[in-house]
Amino acid sequence: MGNKALGKAPAEAVSKYGSEAEELGLTRAEYIRKCIEVGRLVFQSSGEMDIERLRNLSEGAGAASFDSSLETTEGDLTGAILSNLPVDEHRALTKEEVRTAVFGxxxxxxxxxxxxxxxxxxxxxxxxxxxxxxxxxxx
Structure with a gap:
């Protein structure tokens, strides 16, 4: 995994994502990464939406915690790891990818x-x- 530019986003999208990230106290990169991870959780590898997973995420408001605080306690850390790990073995994360997903x-x-x-x-x-x-x- 490395830092690669995937292209340029329209200025209004960059501004929108920046504002949303700021409201949550995240950097724009952290916010976008978390959005992508949520998308990965909701979409199956076939590209179809996992309606049950989406329902579980939306009903359990806050159930999928993306705490990237450096003051994470051990219990919070295990929860943050679990919330970032996919259930599909084809989308498995390496230790480095887990570290980045949890801490940035x-x-x-x-x-x-x-x-x-x-x-x-x-x-x-x-x-x-x-x-x-x-x-x-x-x-």
Whole structure:
């Protein structure tokens, strides 16, 4: 698996996906990847929609959790892994693909950490140091 450009999307689609991702607190890449994974869950390898799976996903609002938080607890982690794994062996994911589906790419993880550090600094909950380190404030 690697980062490959699949083509260019229309500007309005990029803007729409960016807005939807922002509302959910995700990067656009994370949001699009999660949409693709949901699509993979709903469509069978034959290309036909799995109506029962779609019904289960929609009735269990929140049942398919795509938590990509780096603070995932062990129980949440197993749930996130299960929600991202397909049931069809022809669409099996490697360990690396599972890691990326749950936590995002290394670049996305760095971006999430950078954004979280920026927010914590703006809230005066942490203090950046000269040597690129961080400490908690007394608040």
């Amino acid at each position: 790419t290394e670049d996305e993880q760095r971006e999430q950490v950078t954004e979280a550090l920026k927010q914590l600094s703006q809230q005066d909950k942490i203090q950046p140091l000269v040597d690129d380190g961080y400490i908690k404030t007394n608040e």
